[in-house]
Amino acid sequence: MKKLFLILFLSIFCLGFSQKKKKAKTKVVAEKETVIIYTETEAETSNEPRIIAGFLKQNPGHTRTDFFKKRLITIIMADNSPEAKPTIKPLSKNKIEKIVSNSDLNKGKTLVSNTSGSSERNVTYANVGNTSKKAEPSDKAKKTANMLSHIFNHDPSDKEAYINIKNKSNCRLIVKISGKKYYNIDVPAKGQNYILIEKGEYVLTTMVCDAKYSSLKKIHRDIEIQLDVAE
Template sequence: MKKIFLLVLLCIFSLGFSQKKKKAKAVVEKETAIIYTETDAENSSEARVVAGFLKQNPNHPKTDHFKRKLLDIIMATPSPSESKPVMMASVGKDKVNNAKTDNFNKSLASNTASKSSTPTRTVNYASVGGTSKKSEPSEQGKKTAALLTHLFSNDISDKEAYVNVKNRSKCNMEVKISGKKNYSLSIPAKSENYVLIDKGDYQLSTKVCDSPYTALKKIDKDIEIALNVGE
């Protein structure tokens, strides 16, 4: 009788284990080059998307429109602790905005010049938003400024690459990027996040809705990786 009872328990345990094992789904990865369309730039409120479109389409007929949009996005997202510059109150917002627009257009033009020259990364887009000397830019502001500088640089010796990870799943994820330097990306469900990393060989690892994902990648250019679980 005991043997029969133990056999039944073993069968139930085995059945439960096999069902649990079946729940683990394969992770589906899609890696692509980062390409932004006019629709992306028009609908997005993210500086990186508009800047990416401008970099990829310098002669687009709506270039001036998207330059203004990019400037508006940058100026609309200052550091929370940032105070208004004194000259803003004394000179007037319109004059300051016009001056910033002129400076931004000059910076953008210098960084999207012909590739036959040898441009260097001298533009600091962190200054476009007009931060005061008494406060430091937020971490997000620094991140955005570094990305904009990278996007508009034509320097072939650039040692950084832009990695955008899209989380297509219904679960939050934490992506670890391990190599000569280590990086971490927190990505909510149905969202995305990016990081600038030193070019090189890396291991990417995370869990997509409890399904493990690990991949070895040689990252030597800007890429986008979309992750989801299979059906």
């Protein structure tokens, strides 16, 4: 009888240990890093100014350049609609057209500048109108203007690059980017978000659901990083 109880106890113990070991299996993050290449289909179907602007830069002699420029301006103007934001002065259409046509950049005007000794970005807009707080562009408008200025900047000495993070998991991500400067980027589940940073070496860290992610990146050009939990 004692032997029977002993065998039964050992069987239950081994079964419980085996199940516990399976539960404790560490999840792994699946990462995919690519250089961003925009297609004509993406530029035609996307409502993101970044994608359309990126396609225009990568395909300067495309036969549908005028069409995509008009589409880009239309989308940006819609984002800055005074009806949608009655307390915010939108960017003028003339200003947006100048950014898209690259005339401001070719003339050497500064649209984006960083204060020395600070990682906070300051953005100056010409011809926006009233300079009161209520007349300032929204954060989304500023981010879009920064991105357009960066994308249409053909200067090889450009000190900035952007990271687009595509989140394929079912969990929201808060990605910390640590290096010479520090950035945080919020990426929704099954969504994406981008951030413009100073070129350099950074450590990216986050939790993809219950899986830890940490990676050293040398950022010297625009890249896209796709994150998910490995099966």
